[in-house]
Amino acid sequence: MSSHFFGQSAFGTYANVVENSVIRVDPEVPLEVLAPLGCGMQTGAGSVLNELRLPAGSSIAVTGSGAVGLAAIMAARVAGCTTTVAVDLHDNRLELTS
Structure with missing residues (x-):
């Protein structure tokens, strides 16, 4: 398996990114907690804040409440929905949405 499995470098050891795309994290934080930040949070929140650009007072329905859905729900709150x-x-995922 090379570093370009699936053509997206998902299993690469290093990544070359612009500085404003990087955050410093405490090395004590488990990777399981940090993992959704790289994709799920950006996809869910970015969809609501950057693409939909919902005005305050809007309503939104989010299908799925995994990492992407939860990020969309949080962004909807930030946007003033x-x-x-x-x-x-999955009921256990729905419990996380309130």
Whole structure:
């Protein structure tokens, strides 16, 4: 397996990124906690804040409440959405949305 598995360097040891795309994290924080930040948070929050650009008072329905869905829900709150509906087949994930 090379560093370009799936054509996206997901398994690469190093990444070359611009400085404003990097954050410093405490080395004590488990990787399981940090992992969603690299993709899920950016995808979910970016979809709501950068693409939908919902005005305050909007309503939104989010399908799925995994890392991407939870990030979208948090971004909807930041954007000032007054009604947010989460849809998921897993009750334990839905519990995280409130």
